[in-house]
Amino acid sequence: MVICMDFDEKLQVLVSDAIFECEGGKSVSARAVQQVKEQMLQESVYHAKVAGGTMPLLKTLLTNACIKNCHYCPIADYCDHRVVSFKPYEMARLFMAMHKSGLVNGLFLSSGIVRDPDTTQEMINETAKILRTKYGFLGYIHLKIMPGASLEAIKDAARWANRISVNAEAPNEHRLKQIAPDKSFQKEMLPTLEGISHVITQKRLEWLERKGKVQRTGKGWLADLDELAEVHLLPVLSSTTQFVVGAAGESDKELLQTTIQFYRQFNLGRAYFSAFRPICGTKLENAPAQMPIREHRLYQADFLLRRYGFELDQLPFDEHGNLPKDVDPKLAWALQHPERFPVEVTKAEREDLLSIPGIGPETAERILKARKEGVLLTAHDLQSLGVHLKRAAPFLTLHGKPLTEEVSVRKPEPKNQLRLL
Ligand code: SF4
Known part of the structure; x- marks a missing residue:
C-alpha cells in the first residue's frame, strides 16, 4: 500500500490503533476507534492516571503494520487496514512539537511487530533515544517491549524509559494460543518478563549504589537486606503488563494467579485488565463483549492482593473461578x-x-x-x-x-x- 500522508494524518491513524491498549485509563470500543479516526490531532492525547492526578500523554504506535495474527487485534496481519509508519526521528520531532505547544507531557510508545521483535524494539528505543539525547526531553516515557525481544534490546529500552511493559494478554499458554496463535507464553512472554525483571533489578541496585546503600563487588552486590526488601518501592524504572479479559474464556482466578506470579517472580509494578470488546474486521468480531464490571472486580481483587495482604485462596471465587459481580x-x-x-x-x-x-x-x-x-x-x-x-x-x-x-x-x-x- 502506498503511503503518502503528512505527520498529522499518520498520527491520526496510529493513535486510533493504539487506544485499545490501556494504562490505568479506559480502553474503547470499535465504534469509538472509528470515531477517533475521524477526530483531530488533539485526540491523540491520553490522560494517564498518575499519583495525584493525570498526565497528558501522546499514546501512539510507530507503525500499525504487524506480522502477527492476534484474533482480537484490528492491526493484525490478516486485517484489512491502512498501514502507516513513522520513522523514529519523525515521531520524535512530532512529539516535541506537541510537547512544546503544551499538548502533552509524556510519551507512551508501542508498535506493531515488523520483521522481528528486536528490529521493532530498536526503532522504539531509537525514538526515545532521540528525545533524550537530541531534544533533551526529561519527561515521562513509557516504552512497550515487544514479546520475544532480546535482553540487550530490553536493556537499551530501559536506558531511556521511565516505564517499560509487555502485554501478556492471557494468563497462560493454553489461553494465549486461543487468541494469539502465533505468540508463545512460555517462549516469548515469560522470557521477556524475566528480562524486564532482570533489567529493573539492576537499575534499582545501581540507584541504591549511587545513594551509598549497596556496594558492587566482583561477584555481585553487597547489600543491606532491609534495603533490598524495600527495593520494589524505589522510584526507579517500573514495569506493567496488560491482560485482555474474557477473550480466551479464562477465569478471574487464572488471571489473578498469573498476576501474583508476575508480581512475585518478575518485579511487576502493576497489572492492567482490559475487558474484551470485539472490533469489526477481527476474527473475534462476533464474540461477546465482556462487562466492564468484570474489569472493575479484577482491579478490586488485585488491590486486595497487592495492598491488603490478601492471599489468592481468600478471594471469594465461585465454582467457575470467577469473582461475584454484584458485590465487591x-x-x-x-x-x-x-x-x-x-x-x-x-x-x-x-x-x-x-x-x-x-x-x-x-x-x-x-x-x-x-x-x-x-x-x-x-x-x-x-x-x-x-x-x-x-x-x-x-x-x-x-x-x-x-x-x-x-x-x-x-x-x-x-x-x-x-x-x-
Ligand atoms: S502482536 Fe498481536 S496485538 Fe500486537 S499489534 Fe500485532 S497483532 Fe496486534
Whole structure:
C-alpha cells in the first residue's frame, strides 16, 4: 500500500490503533476507534492516571503494520487496514512539537511487530533515544517491549524509559494460543518478563549504589537486606503488563494467579485488565463483549492482593473461578466469614483492621496511630480518620459497642448474604 500522508494524518491513524491498549485509563470500543479516526490531532492525547492526578500523554504506535495474527487485534496481519509508519526521528520531532505547544507531557510508545521483535524494539528505543539525547526531553516515557525481544534490546529500552511493559494478554499458554496463535507464553512472554525483571533489578541496585546503600563487588552486590526488601518501592524504572479479559474464556482466578506470579517472580509494578470488546474486521468480531464490571472486580481483587495482604485462596471465587459481580470481593469475603467479625478497632492488628469493609490501608495506619495517641473515642473519630462508617459499621465494635445504632447502616442485600453464606 502506498503511503503518502503528512505527520498529522499518520498520527491520526496510529493513535486510533493504539487506544485499545490501556494504562490505568479506559480502553474503547470499535465504534469509538472509528470515531477517533475521524477526530483531530488533539485526540491523540491520553490522560494517564498518575499519583495525584493525570498526565497528558501522546499514546501512539510507530507503525500499525504487524506480522502477527492476534484474533482480537484490528492491526493484525490478516486485517484489512491502512498501514502507516513513522520513522523514529519523525515521531520524535512530532512529539516535541506537541510537547512544546503544551499538548502533552509524556510519551507512551508501542508498535506493531515488523520483521522481528528486536528490529521493532530498536526503532522504539531509537525514538526515545532521540528525545533524550537530541531534544533533551526529561519527561515521562513509557516504552512497550515487544514479546520475544532480546535482553540487550530490553536493556537499551530501559536506558531511556521511565516505564517499560509487555502485554501478556492471557494468563497462560493454553489461553494465549486461543487468541494469539502465533505468540508463545512460555517462549516469548515469560522470557521477556524475566528480562524486564532482570533489567529493573539492576537499575534499582545501581540507584541504591549511587545513594551509598549497596556496594558492587566482583561477584555481585553487597547489600543491606532491609534495603533490598524495600527495593520494589524505589522510584526507579517500573514495569506493567496488560491482560485482555474474557477473550480466551479464562477465569478471574487464572488471571489473578498469573498476576501474583508476575508480581512475585518478575518485579511487576502493576497489572492492567482490559475487558474484551470485539472490533469489526477481527476474527473475534462476533464474540461477546465482556462487562466492564468484570474489569472493575479484577482491579478490586488485585488491590486486595497487592495492598491488603490478601492471599489468592481468600478471594471469594465461585465454582467457575470467577469473582461475584454484584458485590465487591472484600465485602463478599467478609460476608463469607462471620466468625472473623466484629473486629474491635481499639485492639485489632493491622491485618484485622484491613479485613473490615470500608477501611483501607491508609485508614488502618491512621487508626493505629490514633490509638497510640489515645484519641479514638467516638464514631465521629473513626469517620474523621477515613472510615466509611456505613460500610464498616456491621463489621466492627468500638470500645466493645456496635456502631449500627449510631450509624444509619445500609446492610448488604439479604439475597446476596444468603447466596454468599
Ligand atoms: S502482536 Fe498481536 S496485538 Fe500486537 S499489534 Fe500485532 S497483532 Fe496486534
